[in-house]
Structures are given as structure tokens and as C-alpha cells.
Amino acid sequence: MKREPVWVRILDWLNDRLQSNKLSELARKKLVPVHKHSFWYLFGGMALFLFLIQVVTGSLLLIYYRSGPESAFESVKFLVSEVPFGWLVRSVHSWSANLMIAILFVHMFSTFLLKSYRKPRELTWITGVLLLFVSMGMGFTGYLLPWNELAFFATKVGTQIAGVLPFLGDFVMKVLRGGDDVTGATLTRFFGFHVFILPAVLALLLGLHVYLVQLHGMSKPPDVERREEKTGKPCPSVPFFPNFIYRDLIAWIFVLVVLVGLAVLAAWELGVRADPLAPAPAGIMPEWYFVFMFQTLKMFPAHVGPFEGEQLAIVGFILAGLFWMFVPFLDRSSPEGARGKLFTVLGICAIAYIGVMTLVSYLVG
Numbered sequence: 163m164k165r166e167p168v169w170v171r172i173l174d175w176l177n178d179r180l181q182s183n184k185l186s187e188l189a190r191k192k193l194v195p196v197h198k199h200s201f202w203y204l205f206g207g208m209a210l211f212l213f214l215i216q217v218v219t220g221s222l223l224l225i226y227y228r229s230g231p232e233s234a235f236e237s238v239k240f241l242v243s244e245v246p247f248g249w250l251v252r253s254v255h256s257w258s259a260n261l262m263i264a265i266l267f268v269h270m271f272s273t274f275l276l277k278s279y280r281k282p283r284e285l286t287w288i289t290g291v292l293l294l295f296v297s298m299g300m301g302f303t304g305y306l307l308p309w310n311e312l313a314f315f316a317t318k319v320g321t322q323i324a325g326v327l328p329f330l331g332d333f334v335m336k337v338l339r340g341g342d343d344v345t346g347a348t349l350t351r352f353f354g355f356h357v358f359i360l361p362a363v364l365a366l367l368l369g370l371h372v373y374l375v376q377l378h379g380m381s382k383p384p385d386v387e388r389r390e391e392k393t394g395k396p397c398p399s400v401p402f403f404p405n406f407i408y409r410d411l412i413a414w415i416f417v418l419v420v421l422v423g424l425a426v427l428a429a430w431e432l433g434v435r436a437d438p439l440a441p442a443p444a445g446i447m448p449e450w451y452f453v454f455m456f457q458t459l460k461m462f463p464a465h466v467g468p469f470e471g472e473q474l475a476i477v478g479f480i481l482a483g484l485f486w487m488f489v490p491f492l493d494r495s496s497p498e499g500a501r502g503k504l505f506t507v508l509g510i511c512a513i514a515y516i517g518v519m520t521l522v523s524y525l526v527g
């Protein structure tokens with residue numbers, strides 16, 4: 163009797179132990195609706211792909227990175243100038259962090275406008291909002307790690323803004339900084355947050371988010387549901403495996419090409435070593451995804467009645483963040499109703515506000 167090739171026997175052996183055919187059966191059973199908005203289903207997968215790239219490149223960076231104000235900058239300098247492809251790994255890590263956040267914004271606003279947060283996906287939405295906040299926290303803490311001048315002063319400004327918070331401000335600022343000022347203690351804390359605490363929280367939230375997506379399947383946008391009701395015909399769908407996964411793969415290849423293109427053609431700069439005693443250079447700006455808040459703080463009047471302007475703006479952002487997180491409970495009515503339409507307008511206003519404030523900041527300063 164002819165024996166199967168070795169690799170087929172190894173696969174059979176693994177399949178027996180892991181029961182992986184059950185997983186592929188499940189993926190075949192999961193159906194993805196096909197309609198004119200299906201394109202937006204690709205963005206969650208792209209974010210997932212970039213997250214995996216972050217984990218791999220971040221682990222590689224850890225082999226050379228040495229935390230501490232005396233060693234951090236030098237270790238990154240050694241990595242980018244002496245270690246083969248060290249510059250590329252660092253550049254891919256930094257660019258994919260930025261691309262991931264950009265894609266998360268697209269994913270968030272597309273799921274918002276398609277009203278995917280409606281029952282039973284309230285928790286999918288809430289875990290998503292938390293994922294965005296934690297990802298922004300990853301960006302904020304990672305930015306300081308090379309201990310270069312720009313990052314040092316941006317962190318000083320960023321933590322100072324947290325300090326303006328009413329009642330808790332001083333406490334939050336000291337917890338973030340590990341003292342009164344940005345020092346080596348801040349770097350140690352940020353390193354702990356960036357490589358352990360926040361990734362652990364992110365992994366937990368991500369597990370829950372993806373589990374909920376599998377559990378509830380993909381939502382159908384309101385206009386597709388309406389058409390189904392009107393015609394009595396269900397919207398066509400394709401199995402997640404193998405049909406939809408091919409589309410995901412094409413999107414991932416596209417993201418990879420853009421990422422490598424950016425990382426090679428616009429290699430991430432290291433700048434100069436931070437000197438805590440030097441004056442702050444002109445035009446210090448936070449990472450682009452914080453710029454709309456930074457610009458709002460700059461444009462807010464110093465005093466509004468008995469309140470300090472900055473405090474009021476920060477409280478406003480916290481309330482807006484909470485409001486955004488609880489949208490599924492506030493917009494429960496039919497999407498065609500007045501409230502449903504109001505929420506769509508709110509989403510468009512939020513996109514316009516973030517876009518305009520960011521543009522104003524980069525153009526006018």
C-alpha cells in the first residue's frame with residue numbers, strides 16, 4: 163500500500179490532536195453579507211494584521227533596547243546604525259503603529275455610520291472604543307522610549323495637560339511622570355506600560371472583541387435590512403472561509419506594501435538625544451492623532467465664566483469620550499427615526515471636527 167507523504171501524515175497527526183478541522187468548519191459556516199458597503203468589513207482585519215506586525219517588530223526591538231535615560235538613546239542609535247536591518251524593524255514598528263491608529267479611526271467611524279453598534283453588538287462597540295484608547299496610550303508611551311528631544315518635550319507637554327484635570331490632575335500627572343518632572347522614572351514607567359501593562363490589556367480586549375464578532379456575525383447596514391424587508395429576499399452572503407478570507411488577504415498585502423514603502427522611503431528619524439536642561443524647541447506637537455485635542459486646548463479662551471478654559475476643554479473631551487462609548491444605549495431607535503438620523507449627523511460632525519482641527523494645527527500652527 164502506498165504511504166502518504168511525511169508532511170501529510172504530520173498534518174493529519176496535528177489535526178487529530180488539535181481538531182483544527184472543527185475550526186475551519188466554523189469559519190465555513192460563518193457567512194459574510196455581500197452588499198455595497200461590504201468594503202468596510204475589511205478594516206477590522208487590517209487593524210488586526212497591523213497589531214500582529216506590532217507584536218513581532220516590538221519583540222525584535224526589545225532584543226537591543228535598554229531602558230534608562232543613560233542607555234535608551236544610545237541603544238536605539240546602535241540598533242539603527244550597527245544592527246543589520248535594525249533601522250527597518252524600527253521604521254516598520256513606528257509606521258505600523260501610526261497606520262494602525264489611522265485604520266482604527268476608519269474602522270470606528272465606518273462601524274458608527276453603518277450603525278453596527280446596535281443590539282446585540284453593544285459590547286463589540288464598547289470593547290472597540292476601549293481598544294482605540296489603549297492603542298493611543300501605546301502610541302503615547304512608545305513615543306518617549308528612544309529618549310530623544312522631540313519625544314521628551316512632547317511627553318512633558320502631554321503629561322502637563324493631564325495635570326490640568328480638575329481635582330485629580332496633580333495626582334494623574336505625578337503617577338504618569340513618577341514624580342514632579344519628566345525624568346528617568348517617567349521612562350521606566352512608560353517602558354512598563356508600553357511593553358507589559360497596555361499590551362496585556364490590549365490582548366484581553368482584542369480577544370473579547372474578536373470573540374464577539376464571531377459570536378454575532380457581521381451586521382447588516384440599515385439600508386440593506388430595509389431592502390430585505392421590502393423585497394422579502396435575503397441579502398446574498400459568502401462563507402468567511404475561504405471566500406472572504408481571500409479579500410482580507412488582498413487587503414493585508416496592500417497594507418504591507420504601503421507599510422514597507424513608507425518604512426523604506428521615509429525611514430523613521432531618531433533625532434538628537436533628550437537634554438532635560440535644554441529649552442524646549444519651538445513648535446512642539448504631539449503625535450497626529452492627539453493634535454485635534456491639542457489644537458482645541460490652544461484655541462479655547464483662558465477663562466469661561468468662573469472656570470479655567472483648559473480645564474473645561476479637558477472635561478469636555480472626557481465627557482465626549484464617555485458619550486461616544488455609550489452610543490449603543492443612547493441610539494436605540496430605528497435608524498430612519500429622528501434620533502437615528504441625529505446620531506448619523508453627530509458622527510459626520512465628529513469626523514469634520516477632528517479633520518478641521520488637525521488641518522488647522524498643521525497649517526496655521
Ligand code: HEM
Pocket residue numbers: 202203204205206207209210213266269270273278279283286287289290291292293294297368371372375379380381382
Ligand atoms: C485593535 C483594534 C481593533 C481590531 C483589531 C478590531 C478588529 C475587528 C474585526 C476583525 C472585526 C470584523 C470585521 C470588520 O467589521 O471590520 C471587527 C468588527 C467590529 N468592530 Fe472592531 N477592531 C478594533 C477596534 C475597534 C474600534 C476602535 C471600534 C469602534 C469604536 C470597533 C468596533 C467594531 C464593531 C461595532 C464591529 C462589528 C461590525 C459589524 O458587525 O458589522 N472596533 N473589529
